[in-house]
Amino acid sequence: MKAIIVDDEKHVREAIKLLVRWSDFSIDQVLEAQDGLDAVRQIEEHRPQLIFTDMMMPVKSGMELMEWLQSQYPSGKTIVISGHDEFELVRHAVQYGGVDYILKPIDHEQLAAAVEKAVSAIRREESERRLQQARNIEMNQLKPVYWDKILSNLLTEPKLYAQHAKALDAEFGLGSSVKECRIAILSLDTISLSFKDKFMADYELLFFSLTNICNELLSARASGGPRQGIAYRYWNSDSEAILLLYGGLDQTQALLERIREGIRDTFRSFFDTGVSRVHPFPDGLTAAYLEARQILRRRNLLIREKRTLIAGPAAAAPSSRQLSFTDHAEPIRLSVQSGSEEQIRRAVAAWFADVRKLECIDMEQLEHWWHEYNVVRSRWLAELFEGDGHRGEEEHSTPFVVPLDEEGFLSLDRWEQQLVRSLSELSRLLLSHQRQDSNVIFEIAKFIQNHYHQDITLQEIANHFYLSREYISRKFKQEFHVNLSDYTSGIRIDKAKLLLLNPNLRISQIAAMVGYDDEKYFSKVFKKTVGVSPNEYRKVNQP
Known part of the structure; x- marks a missing residue:
C-alpha cells in the first residue's frame, strides 16, 4: 500500500512520517508533495491509496486538491491535517470525502486512529471490489449458459417464448416484431480428427469459441443494421451448435457464407451446416429445427466436402434402405x-x-x-x-x-x-467361454465321481457350481453324450460290480455303499444296465 503527504511545510511532512507506524498498516512507500499541483502529478503516477493533505497551500490548495480527488480519484482516502479550524474548511473536507480532520499541532493518538479508520475503509472497499469482480466474472460465465438453455428449450417448447419475450427482446432484439425465422445447425459429428483432438480436453471451449465467432458476425455491428440472429450451444445434443436467424432472411445464404469464412479463418476447418426453410416465429421453431436436422442426417457422407445444405422441396425424400x-x-x-x-x-x-x-x-x-x-x-x-x-x-x-x-x-x-x-x-x-464351459463340466463329472455314493440331486450340483440346472444338463450331455442321471448310474453300477466280487458283502450293503437306499431298486437298475441281476453277476464272476 502507498501513502502521500501533501504540505508546504517540510517539518510537518517529517513529523507525520515519524508519528505513523507505517508497517502496522502494510504501507511500504510514503511519497511527499509540497503543494496540490505536485500532489496531482504524483497521485496520477503512483496511485497511492492514502492521502494526507494540508488545506492552505500555495499554487493549488488542499480544498482544490480534494475537489480534484473526488472527481478524478475517488478511491483514495484523504485525511486533512490543518492549522485552521474554520467551519467552512471542515465542511468542505466532509463534503469532499475526508476521513478525518486533524488540527495542528498533531496529536499522535488522534493521527493513529485516523489512519486506522482510513486503512480499514480502503481494505473493506478493496474486499468488496474483489467480491464484485468475482461475481461479475461468475455472471459473465453463467449468462451464456443461461441463454443457451432458454433458447434450447424454445426448440422443443416454442410456447415458452411468451415468458421470456421481454428479456429476449432486450438482450437480442428478439421481440414481438419478429414474425419469421430459420434454423441452421452446425454439425460437429464430422469434424476433422486433428480439430477434435485439439478440443478433446475441453469441448466447452469449442462451443464457446464457435458461438462467439458466429455471434460476432450476426451482431448489429457486423450487419450495419439490426441483429440478424443468435448462435448458441444446443443442450439437447453433444454435436450441434444452433443459429437462430431472424433478420435479413432473404440474405441467409450470403450470411452463412460469411460465417463459414469466419470459422475457416479462425479454426482452419469447416463444418457441415443444415438450414431450414423460413418458418413462423416462435410457433415454427420445432419444425424448423427438425427440418434442418433432417437435411443434415440425409446428406451424402460419401461426398468429400463440407457443405451448407439448405432445405427445399426435395429435402423430405426418404432415404434408401436397399442394403441390409x-x-x-x-x-x-x-x-x-x-x-x-x-x-x-x-x-x-x-x-x-x-x-x-x-x-x-x-x-x-x-x-x-x-x-x-x-x-x-x-x-x-x-x-x-x-x-x-x-x-x-x-x-x-x-x-x-x-x-x-x-x-x-x-x-x-x-x-x-x-x-x-x-x-x-x-x-x-x-x-474362451467354450474352454471355461468344458472345464466346469469336467469339474462336475469329478464331483459326481467323488460323491456317487450320496443321494446328490441336480439342484445340489447347480447350487454347488452356481449354474442353472438347465445349463448343466445341456452342457453335460453335449460333452459326455449321456445325461447326468445315466452318468451317475453308470458310475454306481461300475462300483457295484467291483464290490460284488467280495463274497462277504451282502447285496443290501453294496446297494447302500453305491448310493441306493432300496435294495430292490438297486437290483432293478443293475439288471437293466448289465443284463443280469446282482446275484447272477456275482455267481458268474466268482473267482
Whole structure:
C-alpha cells in the first residue's frame, strides 16, 4: 500500500512520517508533495491509496486538491491535517470525502486512529471490489449458459417464448416484431480428427469459441443494421451448435457464407451446416429445427466436402434402405464361431464390398446398419452363451460414432477395421467361454465321481457350481453324450460290480455303499444296465 503527504511545510511532512507506524498498516512507500499541483502529478503516477493533505497551500490548495480527488480519484482516502479550524474548511473536507480532520499541532493518538479508520475503509472497499469482480466474472460465465438453455428449450417448447419475450427482446432484439425465422445447425459429428483432438480436453471451449465467432458476425455491428440472429450451444445434443436467424432472411445464404469464412479463418476447418426453410416465429421453431436436422442426417457422407445444405422441396425424400446388414449376418456369425480372424476378415469384406457399391450413404443409413448389427449381435450372444446370463457380453449398446478419416470424412476402411476388431474380440470371448464351459463340466463329472455314493440331486450340483440346472444338463450331455442321471448310474453300477466280487458283502450293503437306499431298486437298475441281476453277476464272476 502507498501513502502521500501533501504540505508546504517540510517539518510537518517529517513529523507525520515519524508519528505513523507505517508497517502496522502494510504501507511500504510514503511519497511527499509540497503543494496540490505536485500532489496531482504524483497521485496520477503512483496511485497511492492514502492521502494526507494540508488545506492552505500555495499554487493549488488542499480544498482544490480534494475537489480534484473526488472527481478524478475517488478511491483514495484523504485525511486533512490543518492549522485552521474554520467551519467552512471542515465542511468542505466532509463534503469532499475526508476521513478525518486533524488540527495542528498533531496529536499522535488522534493521527493513529485516523489512519486506522482510513486503512480499514480502503481494505473493506478493496474486499468488496474483489467480491464484485468475482461475481461479475461468475455472471459473465453463467449468462451464456443461461441463454443457451432458454433458447434450447424454445426448440422443443416454442410456447415458452411468451415468458421470456421481454428479456429476449432486450438482450437480442428478439421481440414481438419478429414474425419469421430459420434454423441452421452446425454439425460437429464430422469434424476433422486433428480439430477434435485439439478440443478433446475441453469441448466447452469449442462451443464457446464457435458461438462467439458466429455471434460476432450476426451482431448489429457486423450487419450495419439490426441483429440478424443468435448462435448458441444446443443442450439437447453433444454435436450441434444452433443459429437462430431472424433478420435479413432473404440474405441467409450470403450470411452463412460469411460465417463459414469466419470459422475457416479462425479454426482452419469447416463444418457441415443444415438450414431450414423460413418458418413462423416462435410457433415454427420445432419444425424448423427438425427440418434442418433432417437435411443434415440425409446428406451424402460419401461426398468429400463440407457443405451448407439448405432445405427445399426435395429435402423430405426418404432415404434408401436397399442394403441390409442382416443379409450378411449368417456368414459373419459362422466366421465368428470358427475362431479364425482370416475368416472374419473375409466375411466382413464381403459385406463392405456391397457397401462400397452404393452411391449414397447418409447418417440415417449408418445408424440403421448399426442398429441391425446390435440386434444380430445380441442374438448371437444369446445363442453362443446360452444359459449363462451372457457372460461374454461387455458392451455394444453404445451410440453410433461415425468412422472418420483424418479430414473428418466418412472412412469405410476404418469402419471395416473397427468391425473386424469387434468381431474378432467376440470370437475370442466365445472360444474362451467354450474352454471355461468344458472345464466346469469336467469339474462336475469329478464331483459326481467323488460323491456317487450320496443321494446328490441336480439342484445340489447347480447350487454347488452356481449354474442353472438347465445349463448343466445341456452342457453335460453335449460333452459326455449321456445325461447326468445315466452318468451317475453308470458310475454306481461300475462300483457295484467291483464290490460284488467280495463274497462277504451282502447285496443290501453294496446297494447302500453305491448310493441306493432300496435294495430292490438297486437290483432293478443293475439288471437293466448289465443284463443280469446282482446275484447272477456275482455267481458268474466268482473267482
